[in-house]
Amino acid sequence: MKGYVDKDICIGCGICPDICPEIFNMDDDGKAIGSKEEISEEVMDNALDAESQCPVDAIEVK
Numbered sequence: 586m587k588g589y590v591d592k593d594i595c596i597g598c599g600i601c602p603d604i605c606p607e608i609f610n611m612d613d614d615g616k617a618i619g620s621k622e623e624i625s626e627e628v629m630d631n632a633l634d635a636e637s638q639c640p641v642d643a644i645e646v647k
């Protein structure tokens with residue numbers, strides 16, 4: 586499973602890298618970007634938490 590961000594929807598609030606910095610980072614354009622790495626078991630709960638807390642539903646963990 587990986588974390589995907591739809592940059593057309595992301596408003597750059599910064600919540601997802603706060604919750605799960607292993608997977609989500611802010612890109613140079615001020616929008617979030619997901620890691621290309623597979624999400625490890627250790628951070629999966631945080632990745633799913635970031636997905637559910639994104640205020641505009643721009644994140645998909647799949």
Ligand code: SF4
Binds near residue numbers: 598
């Ligand atoms: S939580 Fe959602 S809106 Fe906020 S930076 Fe992450 S993807 Fe963008």
